[in-house]
């Protein structure tokens with residue numbers, strides 16, 4: 147299993163706080179289930195993420211990941227638009243600082259490797275599944291909308307939340323709560339921020355994500371943990 151993330155913010159010379167936390171937490175959950183996980187980002191994001199176990203891929207070919215993954219998951223990672231460029235939500239072209247990691251997903255489709263994409267804006271890997279809706283409903287959707295499809299698309303208000311939803315699903319299937327606690331997730335966010343990862347909206351190295359203060363994220367995670375406790379029993383751990 148390979149998990150791909152890292153949305154580079156040029157003004158901060160750093161990746162944003164949406165994506166890496168969810169990738170690390172999904173990686174932790176899968177490892178608890180005995181799955182081998184490779185965390186993947188690109189050279190622009192690597193300096194801030196290397197300490198968290200990420201490795202970088204430059205050309206977007208599956209042979210760059212060893213061993214060859216069984217599945218590919220993308221969390222908040224740009225997918226190419228119709229013109230082949232990579233755009234942020236404001237329509238700024240980030241192609242010169244964004245390695246073509248979406249190529250992994252295009253190649254996976256040919257290799258019949260299962261793919262999952264998690265996004266929140268319309269410009270991420272996977273949004274090719276709903277491109278017509280992105281073009282119709284998202285500002286600048288015609289320009290920024292990603293054409294890269296996945297087998298399974300998860301759309302969430304914040305991409306990290308989509309990762310938590312996927313972990314919650316894994317928890318129900320496995321019978322163990324694999325989600326981080328709110329305090330564990332906060333500690334991890336603080337570590338990423340200390341490494342220079344920034345809020346993509348404000349551009350600042352603060353413990354906020356997509357311009358939303360931590361409390362909003364903590365609330366979502368707490369609710370998911372409550373739901374799992376109800377289904378799995380409180381205090382359950384693998």
Ligand code: ZN
Pocket residue numbers: 222265266267268270305
């Ligand atoms: Zn996004």
Ligand code: ZN
Pocket residue numbers: 164222266303304305356
């Ligand atoms: Zn986001």
